Amino acid sequence: MTLMHFLILQDAYLYFSRTMSTTLSPTSTELKPAAIAPNPLGEFLQETTALTRRLFIQLQRRPSTLAAGIIQPLMWLILFGALFQNAPAGLFGSEVSYGKFIGAGIIVFTAFGGALNAGLPVMFDREFGFLNRLLVAPLSSRYSIVAASAIFIATLSLIQTAAIVVVSALLGAGLPDPLGLGVLTLVVLLLVLGVTALSLGLAFSLPGHIELIAVIFVTNLPLLFASTALVPLSFMPVWLRWVASLNPLSYAIEPIRYIYLHQQWGLGSVVMQAPFGSVTMGQALAVLLVFTVVALLLIQPRLRRSLA
């Protein structure tokens, strides 16, 4: 967790420099920042870092969110695995145990759920007027608010993913090779970024947190059941097979699952047999990329209007 390290180091730096600084007289207001040519990228990084730091300070002082976020997917993993432990091998269309099958679904579902909630803190900032503080500031781009949320949620998701991967391995699902873990990370990041963007778009569009929670509620589980998280496409009725193979979550789940279940894999490996044809790993990753880019573009007018 390099970001965490960075933030902790920054804290230490600030603490240290604070104790070293000399006291100023209250009347000395001659202080003026040296005129520096505006550097939009530097400014964007500065505001994004500060906003991200705020989210991590909140997490650090309210660690129950993190604890619950790790315990919950592990419960899913253990309980779901146990629930279908005695199902005949091959019932779900593959020759592997259900415990091995479900890991990819839990990873993606957990990341998805976390990202779906990304809009909530922003909604509370709106409701408590804190967002006004950000909006009257001369931010170089208001996408820094989106970026900070995405970095925060992505870090949390990666911590959760790591926990799931480790526990899955302990439960006998095996461990993907390093390159496979790299693809797994990429898939989680793409999904988190896209869903975070959509959630923030909602946070700026809906009237309040009650409505946002309602939308999260009706989105979360249906999208889970209408994906390949719990069962393979071949197990579903045809109509659901269509829905699931149009669901972006399936495009995140299937590549990860393929990597878990196969020693040999590549961008050309067929990871999903959709009703409209077979989908390779490369195609699935491309679909995810397009999903994320479209999500970011989709919320842009909303952000600009809300935030202009």
Add this chain to the structure above:
Amino acid sequence: MAPAVLIENLRKSYGAVVAVKDVSLRVETGEIFGLLGPNGAGKTTTLRCLCTLSEPDAGRIEVSGISVTERPKQARQKLGYVAQEVAIDKVLTGRELLQLQAALYHLPRAFAKERIEQVIQLLGLQDYADQKSGTYSGGLKKRLDLAAGLLHQPDLLVLDEPTVGLDIESRFVVWEFLRRLRSQGTTVLLTSHYLEEIDMLADRVAIIDQGQVIASGTPTELKDKVGGDRITLRIREFAPLAEAEKAQSLLEALPVVQEVIINSAQGNSLNLVVTPQSDALATVQQALQAAGLPTFGIAQSRPSLDDVYLAATGRTLLDAELAAANSRDEKKERKQNMR
């Protein structure tokens, strides 16, 4: 030189509700400018448009010659905004909030560090800066909010009802502080529905009512324009109406008296408008004595800003407050201010 704030014919509606009908004002550099009016008059909406939080329906707004609608980022750089509702993150310490604020205004790191120490000293937050702001009292929270608004040394500090809900001591701290800012060249624009606050602080004032500016000038100018001194007279502690009416007709006949109003809310006391700098007080007392009426209490004063408001709108600020309090939909207003 461009004025610190120029607002011309600002109009802003929320749905069918016209919050600001037509507001124009001009704030000169280095002055404290007060926007006085009852709740719901359009003060906050005016400030929100000025601070780029709401988009005006019509009109022009400039900060030091910079249009807030055309070049919002530059305008934001120039101004500090302290909202009525204290907007702090209660999980962060005061110092952490200021560090966040510094980054949002892109202060260079070394400068930010020094400047944060400075505003902490300036607002007397030394003992609290490293505690979570959720533990602060109302006055401390406001001071932290002020510190944040000032951190980037804005040319213009905009404050919405800065002393609402504060205890007397904290109010004095805020007033003293704003005066000091002015002496250092910062322009201050504040709204208030407290007459004495505007009267004591503001170099110039605009009185705003139902989305329109109804009077503007220095407090002294406005009061002089209303004309006449005020005499508050109580015949008895609680005078019967008949007796008050008798006194009314008696006093109205006097040449120095311009107007007599019976205030039934104050035990039928009499409010007189009299020729200023005259011996009206003695004349009134003599007339009462001659008619055999007693005097429980009598006082003469210059007109107040409330009289200015009364003259322009036909009701006192307090009455307007009460009327507004009854017709307001707070939930709806909160939604409007939500972004």
